[in-house]
Structure formats: structure tokens, C-alpha cells
Amino acid sequence: MRSASSQPLSGIFEVPGDKSLSHRALILGALAEGETVIAGLLESADVLATAEALRAFGIRVERFGPGRWRVIGGPWRSPEQPVDCGNSGTAVRLLMGAAGGRGVRATFAGDASLSKRPMRRVTGPLEAMGVRISGGDRLPLTVEGPVTRGIAHLNVPASAQVKSAVLLAGLGTDQPVEIAEPMPSRDHSEIMLGEFGVEVERSGPLIRLGTKRTLDARLVEVSGDPSSAAFALGAAAIVPGSEVTAKNVLLNPHRSGFVMALQRMGADLAMANIRGRGGETIGDVRVRFGPLFGAEFTPEEIPSMVDEIPILAVVAAGARGETRIEGLDELRHKESDRLALMVEGLTACGIHARSEGDALVVQGGQIAGGATVRTEGDHRIAMSHLVLGLAAEQPIMVDEAEMIATSFPTFREAMRGIGAKIDEVAA
Ligand code: S3P
8 A cells, every 4th residue: 555645634534443342342242141242343354353263162253234243152162173363462362361261272373473472471371370281482372271270460561461361261260360560551351341240359550350250241332443543643643734533432541642642742632522331431532733742751651552652653753853652662572573663664764763772762854755664564564654654755655555454444445534645556
């Protein structure tokens, strides 16, 4: 795909359903007694991998309309074939925990990128809970329940996927299950488990499962994904004359770091219609173009915008002065080494960017563009550079755009809907 300097962006941006909530809605539905109905499910490759995996565990998962799905929870069986989680870290890590808790045996596999990502962070605590693991730090590996012991787990580095795996495994025991989080990570699992009737106690940095660990099926409405909305909001912030609104976006404080970052950099940003839905906070976010200034971000701020660092780096390229983002070690373990690829892509487009240890430093300035950016199949690297192209002097091309479908299959149409010039080009 290729993007080019655009007229002002304007209008309402069609935000797809949140990826984290979509995975959790399917998995919790599969663990619940009865029929769970989901509205607004993100129908992206990652989420479809979770749906397919649950079928392999013997669960009925059906689509009955756009974004409308039904999951009939019940006993899980051990799949005969390896469960393919594609590109999705959330799918594999949450499902390993759930499978352990359900006492089944499964081999998990993934694509080339997922097969390079660390899994010991999940299998370590699961093993401590009595789950049998064969394999090392990388996929493929086999998980065999049941869970025979509780755990007091320290969630370092802050990972919602690991925390969720421990909680889901913990549903399979009545022993104490406790997680301490020195740096809080997204808490959707705790919130959604609570909505499904599980007792989850939270006090400060501690999360504990209570005595009721069974789930009651329910209706789940999935709100808009702030990580996807970030591309349009970031674009509006750097394309002169723009004004864009993203509606019904999840505004959970552990996911709002990017919106806060835009504000800190001086963006003209407003939130409206703030309200609750399914235990979460949601609302509308509007961004108008205006002068932006470089800012500093500390490691404590990263978990609340961990997936938005690539687009934050793009916004920093459009700001005056230097932006410094500290504490990005975890970025090296995402769908690609995002720290390295952002430095490479921004530099190719004429921006001064460098990594210093696990910090990213971006010097805002004229965006020359006129480059083809290497994405290593990472959807967020691709989308971020396509946004950069909207504010560049020359078009920017990304080498692989198919992987955008892992999290945001409607990205191009949604961006074109606000006036962005993004085209598919023949390979
Ligand atoms: C996610 C947690 C984060 C995030 C990922 C989704 C989740 O990963 O980067 O895209 O849904 O729990 P970590 O748990 O590795 O921080």
C-alpha cells in the first residue's frame, strides 16, 4: 500500500471492535455455562484464529451477522491437531491458560513471527500451577492440564496476556490465585470475568480470584479499539486543517495512554459522551490539527499505550522538537522488533530517529517521505508509516500490507472515509 499527502482529513472515523475485548469475549464465552452473544466483535485474522481454535477445543462458535457471534460454552476436549494461532500473541497466550485450567492437552503453533516470540513468560507460571509443558520458550509447544496448585505470580514485565493466562488457568482450581502488578497492565480480563460472574478481588497492585470461579453466559458488547482509532487521531494531529472524531472508543485508563500523550504534546483534543459499557469506560474522541511539541514519556507510561508507540513516533515526527520515549524493551518482543523498525522506517522517510538502549528518540521536522518501508509483516508498523505518508512531501510505500488484516481489515476504507489518500499498488 502507498499513502500520499492528503487534503485535510475530516469526519467520523469508523473504529472497529477492540481486539483485546474480542478475544476475551470469545474465550470467556467458551468457558461459561450457556449461550454468550457478542455484538461488535472485531472480525480480524487474529480474532478469527481464536474462534477457530475454540472450535478445535469442541466449542460451538457461530457467526450470525456482521460482528454478531454466538458461543455455546461447555466441556472442552483435547484437539487432535496442533492449534494454529496464526500471528496472534493474545490468542495463544490466553488459550494456553484456558486449556490448562480446563484440564485438556493441546499443542499450540503459530506463524513465523509468533514462533519467534517468548512463551516462557506464560508457560513458567502455568508450570508452577501444575500444568505440564513440553517445549521451550518458543512455539510449537504442548500444554497439558489440569491445574493442581494455586500461585502468587509477579507480573514482570507488565503483561496483560500473562496475567490473563494465569487468571484463566486459575479458574480450574479452588486454591489461592494471586497476581501482583508493580506496573499495571490492561485489566479487561479482570473486568470481563467480573461481568461473567467470577469473583475477582482487586486491591492496589494485587489481583485475586475469589471463591466463585464459574462463568455465567451473557451478552457482550465490544466497543471501539483505541489502538485502531489511534491511527486516525494521530493522522488528524499531523495533517494540516484536519478534524476527525472517533466514536464509542474504549477509554479504559490502561488503554488511553496515546490520547493522553497527544494532549501532552499540545494536540487540540476533546472527549465527549463518556459513559460505561460492560464494566468499561467508553466515549468519543475528537482531534483537530494544531501545533504539536515534542515530549518525554517514562517507562511507567508505556503499558497504557504499548501498541501505540509506532503511531506515537509518527506523531512525534510531525511535532516541533524532540520526543523521547523511555522503557521500550517490550517493543522488541511484539510482532516485530518495533523499536528497530520504527527507527529504520522514520530514518528512511527523512526523520532523525534513533534508539538509545530501550528508548526511542525522534526529532520532529519536515517529513520527506519517498521511501518504501520494511514492515517484516507487522501490521502496526505498516499502518503507522501509511499515516506518516499523509503528512509527507513524497508518497510512502509499505512493503507488505496484507498483515494489516490481523487487527484492522477495514483500515484502508476507514482511512479513506476521512479523506486519506491510501492506495493498493501492484507488487
Ligand atoms: C494484549 C496485551 C499486550 C498487547 C497486545 C494485546 C492483550 O501484550 O501488546 O496487543 O489483549 O492482553 P502484552 O501482554 O505482551 O503486554
